[in-house]
Amino acid sequence: MQEAMINKAKQLLADGTVNRVIGWKRGEFVYDITPAVFETAEEIDADFVCDDFTAANVSKYLVKESRKEGKILAFLKPCDTYSFNQLVKEHRIVRENVYVVGIPGGPKLDAEKIKAKGITGILGVKNENGTLKIDTLYGEETMPYYEAILGKCETCKSRKHVVYDELLGEEGEVISAEDSGRFDMVEKLENMTAQERYDFWREQLSKCIRCNACRNVCPACTCENCVFDNPASGISNKAAADSFEENMFHIIRAFHVAGRCTDCGECSRVCPQNIPLHLLNRKFIKDINAFYGEYQAGEDTTSRAPLNNYDKDDCEPSIVHERGVE
Amino acid sequence: MNKDTLIPYIGVVTDIRQDTPDVKTFRVVSPEGGKVFEHMPGQCAMLSIPGVGEGMFSITSSPTNKEYMEFSIKKCGCLTTWLHAMDVGQQITIRGPYGNHFPVETDLKGKDLLFIAGGIGLAPLRSVINYVRDKRENYGDIQIVYGSRSKDDLVDYQEIIDEWMKDDGIQVNLTIDNPQEGWDGHVGFVPNYVKELNPSLSKTVLICGPPIMIKFTLAGLKELGFTETQVYTTMELRMKCAVGKCGRCNIGNKYVCKDGPVFRFDQLGELPDEY
Amino acid sequence: MLRISIDRADELFAAIAAQQTLYLPADREDGQAEYKKWEEGVKLSGRLNTVRSAKDFFFPQTENLAEFKMEGKKIEVIDVRRESEDFVIFGVRACDARSFGILDKVYLVDPVDTFYQTRREHGTVVTMACTRPAETCFCQTFGIDPTEPEGDVSCWSDGSFYYFKANTDKGQKLLNSLSSLLEDGDTATLDETKAKTKEILAKLPLAKLSTENFGCDKLNEYFSSAKWAELSESCLGCGTCTFVCPTCQCYDIRDFDTGHGIKRFRCWDSCMYSDFTKMAHGNPRLTQLERFRQRFMHKLVYFPANNNGEFGCVGCGRCLSKCPISMNIVKVMKALEEK
Numbered sequence: 001m002q003e004a005m006i007n008k009a010k011q012l013l014a015d016g017t018v019n020r021v022i023g024w025k026r027g028e029f030v031y032d033i034t035p036a037v038f039e040t041a042e043e044i045d046a047d048f049v050c051d052d053f054t055a056a057n058v059s060k061y062l063v064k065e066s067r068k069e070g071k072i073l074a075f076l077k078p079c080d081t082y083s084f085n086q087l088v089k090e091h092r093i094v095r096e097n098v099y100v101v102g103i104p105g106g107p108k109l110d111a112e113k114i115k116a117k118g119i120t121g122i123l124g125v126k127n128e129n130g131t132l133k134i135d136t137l138y139g140e141e142t143m144p145y146y147e148a149i150l151g152k153c154e155t156c157k158s159r160k161h162v163v164y165d166e167l168l169g170e171e172g173e174v175i176s177a178e179d180s181g182r183f184d185m186v187e188k189l190e191n192m193t194a195q196e197r198y199d200f201w202r203e204q205l206s207k208c209i210r211c212n213a214c215r216n217v218c219p220a221c222t223c224e225n226c227v228f229d230n231p232a233s234g235i236s237n238k239a240a241a242d243s244f245e246e247n248m249f250h251i252i253r254a255f256h257v258a259g260r261c262t263d264c265g266e267c268s269r270v271c272p273q274n275i276p277l278h279l280l281n282r283k284f285i286k287d288i289n290a291f292y293g294e295y296q297a298g299e300d301t302t303s304r305a306p307l308n309n310y311d312k313d314d315c316e317p318s319i320v321h322e323r324g325v326e
Numbered sequence: 327m328n329k330d331t332l333i334p335y336i337g338v339v340t341d342i343r344q345d346t347p348d349v350k351t352f353r354v355v356s357p358e359g360g361k362v363f364e365h366m367p368g369q370c371a372m373l374s375i376p377g378v379g380e381g382m383f384s385i386t387s388s389p390t391n392k393e394y395m396e397f398s399i400k401k402c403g404c405l406t407t408w409l410h411a412m413d414v415g416q417q418i419t420i421r422g423p424y425g426n427h428f429p430v431e432t433d434l435k436g437k438d439l440l441f442i443a444g445g446i447g448l449a450p451l452r453s454v455i456n457y458v459r460d461k462r463e464n465y466g467d468i469q470i471v472y473g474s475r476s477k478d479d480l481v482d483y484q485e486i487i488d489e490w491m492k493d494d495g496i497q498v499n500l501t502i503d504n505p506q507e508g509w510d511g512h513v514g515f516v517p518n519y520v521k522e523l524n525p526s527l528s529k530t531v532l533i534c535g536p537p538i539m540i541k542f543t544l545a546g547l548k549e550l551g552f553t554e555t556q557v558y559t560t561m562e563l564r565m566k567c568a569v570g571k572c573g574r575c576n577i578g579n580k581y582v583c584k585d586g587p588v589f590r591f592d593q594l595g596e597l598p599d600e601y
Numbered sequence: 602m603l604r605i606s607i608d609r610a611d612e613l614f615a616a617i618a619a620q621q622t623l624y625l626p627a628d629r630e631d632g633q634a635e636y637k638k639w640e641e642g643v644k645l646s647g648r649l650n651t652v653r654s655a656k657d658f659f660f661p662q663t664e665n666l667a668e669f670k671m672e673g674k675k676i677e678v679i680d681v682r683r684e685s686e687d688f689v690i691f692g693v694r695a696c697d698a699r700s701f702g703i704l705d706k707v708y709l710v711d712p713v714d715t716f717y718q719t720r721r722e723h724g725t726v727v728t729m730a731c732t733r734p735a736e737t738c739f740c741q742t743f744g745i746d747p748t749e750p751e752g753d754v755s756c757w758s759d760g761s762f763y764y765f766k767a768n769t770d771k772g773q774k775l776l777n778s779l780s781s782l783l784e785d786g787d788t789a790t791l792d793e794t795k796a797k798t799k800e801i802l803a804k805l806p807l808a809k810l811s812t813e814n815f816g817c818d819k820l821n822e823y824f825s826s827a828k829w830a831e832l833s834e835s836c837l838g839c840g841t842c843t844f845v846c847p848t849c850q851c852y853d854i855r856d857f858d859t860g861h862g863i864k865r866f867r868c869w870d871s872c873m874y875s876d877f878t879k880m881a882h883g884n885p886r887l888t889q890l891e892r893f894r895q896r897f898m899h900k901l902v903y904f905p906a907n908n909n910g911e912f913g914c915v916g917c918g919r920c921l922s923k924c925p926i927s928m929n930i931v932k933v934m935k936a937l938e939e940k
Binding site: 329330331333380404406417564569573579 | 708863882891
């Protein structure tokens with residue numbers, strides 16, 4: 001696939017369809033790829049990469065990139081196309097300045113999961129029939145492929161591209177919640193007692209170092225000036241002044257992106273402390289589905305989001321309270 | 327445990343003077359009376375209203391004033407708006423003195439001095455001007471070129487007229503940006519005025535004002551033949567700790583709060599251009 | 602050399618914890634390590650290093666500086682500091698141990714930061730030599746030998762024993778207090794372990810990374826380098842690199858209205874953040890390029906200029922594994938060096 005992408009990129013640059021390409025750049029090791037913009041065929045030949053570790057969603061970069069001179073080619077995985085669409089819907093991406101080439105999605109691998117097995121000195125990673133063969137400074141190590149899959153890919157919601165100008169590879173299908181199991185953990189949390197749930201989130205959120213990686217990577221967080229950075233908001237802060245605030249940052253952020261979060265999973269992928277932040281967003285998605293009917297943010301660019309819409313059949317707000325009592 | 331420099335003292339505001347529509351001068355003493363601490367001309371202090379903010383301000387009174395400190399503050403952000411709204415008797419927190427100072431006892435001693443200020447830029451220079459006025463015998467000729475948008479925006483106007491202009495051996499040249507009723511003085515921008523005045527190259531220059539004024543005035547001084555080593559200025563960047571640790575005011579290998587705010591222009595030239 | 606069998610680690614930790622609070626790296630559920638307070642059942646992590654560095658012990662993410670009571674026009678300053686208790690950090694790696702020296706060069710120079718100083722005085726650092734360095738390690742670039750870590754007490758493991766050597770009076774005092782547990786033993790197997798580690802160190806992918814092209818004389822050349830645009834282009838402007846970095850020491854001071862008064866606290870801050878240099882009348886670093894450049898220029902050029910050539914990095918590799926876009930000081934150094 002990487003070769004087909006490189007050829008496609010070079011062709012579109014050569015025929016003038018685009019003047020830039022956004023993709024991923026090779027790093028020092030096998031796993032440390034960086035999202036990057038390429039301007040020439042030489043740059044692409046030298047550094048362009050698409051492999052098991054190119055998980056980063058480049059959609060958010062297009063907010064800025066699509067406002068620059070000329071058209072940019074973006075390689076989008078199925079999950080990335082949802083973020084892209086949502087940003088188009090919110091008038092954040094200038095659609096006509098992006099040439100979208102859909103590429104197959106994951107599952108992608110998570111280097112942290114390999115390291116969590118105690119495997120270190122990683123020099124190379126190969127997937128052989130479901131087994132990862134890892135070349136290390138300390139000899140070859142193996143582990144089951146599925147155990148190294150990135151969290152967000154474990155519960156993939158769709159192999160279908162919801163937007164593209166051109167497709168490389170075969171188109172896939174939307175995966176049902178039942179098959180993806182993406183709400184399983186949310187259900188597990190719902191079934192906990194309030195105290196258990198509180199303890200779960202206290203333990204998770206107390207790990208937060210307020211690095212803002214989750215917010216800054218989030219394609220739904222594109223405010224020019226975040227409320228948490230704005231001294232005039234009265235709640236701007238860089239670190240929690242107390243444990244109450246520590247919880248609030250993530251909960252408020254989940255509220256702010258509710259109905260717009262496409263469940264791309266980038267928040268949890270980038271969290272240096274491995275906090276499962278996506279579960280907060282998924283809870284909202286699950287509830288929106290239950291209250292207002294199935295809705296997938298980013299699926300299209302025209303429909304009104306349930307939280308921005310009013311329908312006579314909408315459930316009464318009291319339903320939240322009633323459910324809370326259960 | 328010793329008292330940490332980040333823990334402030336209490337100061338009491340004993341006098342508030344409305345200098346211009348957006349500049350007030352605050353007189354501060356310790357609750358027991360007298361100055362909270364001693365300083366040298368050009369040094370700064372961190373003033374704060376807890377819950378509102380803390381900011382670095384130039385001490386505008388001269389160290390030779392033994393009774394109180396003064397701060398001329400322009401209404402600009404949250405903290406300064408709060409300070410402008412307070413009344414006499416209000417307590418504030420104060421810590422300092424911070425930063426280096428104009429070399430009044432070394433390099434400037436015995437020299438002819440040319441002060442060039444624009445707008446609120448007079449604040450840090452006022453401390454030096456009154457210092458050299460009080461130790462007049464240690465310095466040569468003194469010339470002060472001061473400009474503002476209008477007559478009403480000239481900070482310390484009364485002190486300039488009543489005291490500075492009446493001193494022997496001090497030449498004061500005021501200018502405002504645009505003609506105004508009741509103003510028969512010079513009209514025009516500071517950089518041009520300085521060129522018109524064609525000051526003697528023997529003078530050591532102390533300059534403070536908006537960055538754009540400093541830029542053009544310096545260019546003009548160079549045209550007249552001044553070198554960067556005879557021109558001093560003060561810098562301002564965001565500060566939190568004021569002691570060279572929090573990292574905010576770092577440019578190149580300097581911390582403006584600790585290594586500044588006073589710099590000679592040849593020293594500034596060695597720093598990366600991001601101020 | 603003084604040593605104790607690893608099987609008796611719990612006895613050792615219990616003996617230390619009986620005198621002082623003991624912190625050591627322990628595994629978390631997600632397989633990463635973090636410093637935990639030792640109590641029975643807590644095991645020393647086998648991971649190379651913790652996600653958060655050991656700087657937390659001396660420069661915590663947040664700490665209260667003072668409280669203020671406001672009444673009418675009056676303000677009362679309340680010193681909220683309490684005398685710290687003595688504590689031991691066990692298992693600090695050579696990179697983090699060196700980072701304390703770098704933090705000292707900021708916080709212990711005049712005027713001394715007494716909050717930091719108090720913690721430094723009360724903390725005893727027991728380091729642990731590395732035996733399984735990772736591909737992300739490059740402490741050697743900064744002259745650190747991870748088989749000979751600094752600290753108040755240096756500790757080594759050969760898989761069967763922990764070996765100890767005191768480097769300071771504080772360290773000696775700790776070892777003296779443990780004398781009933783420690784026995785003298787020969788170091789033959791330890792020497793073997795060290796030799797093996799050294800072989801690996803020579804083979805590390807970043808073993809050849811050098812600082813020879815960095816330092817104070819590079820200011821103008823690197824500041825105006827065209828490379829910054831490309832290097833910073835994907836930077837998210839988050840604080841991950843800063844906060845996991847053992848040497849990043851910038852902070853913010855904030856006031857918090859508790860409802861009963863004002864709490865003034867300081868917290869970690871990052872030069873990567875857009876408001877770091879923002880003032881009421883403008884911001885000298887308007888784009889991420891300038892903010893990104895500041896962080897690396899500070900470590901590779903500005904800090905050495907003020908500190909006899911010592912760099913503001915210890916090569917711990919945390920930013921290499923944690924940056925959400927995998928941009929880091931190694932990539933920056935390599936790019937700047939390219940002509």
